[in-house]
Amino acid sequence: MRIIADTGRCVGAGQCVLTEPALFDQSEDEGTIIVLNEAPEGELVEKAREAARVCPGQVLSLEA
Numbered sequence: 531m532r533i534i535a536d537t538g539r540c541v542g543a544g545q546c547v548l549t550e551p552a553l554f555d556q557s558e559d560e561g562t563i564i565v566l567n568e569a570p571e572g573e574l575v576e577k578a579r580e581a582a583r584v585c586p587g588q589v590l591s592l593e594a
Contacts, residue, residue, distance in 0.1 A: 531570065532593045533578050535563045541587040549584060550577035563589060 533553070542561030546554035553574060555564040570578050582590040 531575055531578065533565050533568050533570065534591045534593055535565050536589045536591075537562050539587050539589045543586045545584045545586060546581040546590065549581040550574065553578055554581060 540562040542556060542563075544556055544561070546563055547556055553565065553567050553570055555566055556562065557564055567574065578590075578592060582588075582592055
């Protein structure tokens, strides 16, 4: 699985970071998403799915 983030649509709500700080961070300047691990494994896969579900801007997509 691969995490894809559309940073241009990110509203900086930080729900992804709250869901899993090992996968996501926010930029200091704009507060937009930074993907720390584009290819999660194990239990982090479910956390990536959860982050995609709770993202208010719907900027996260998961590719098999």
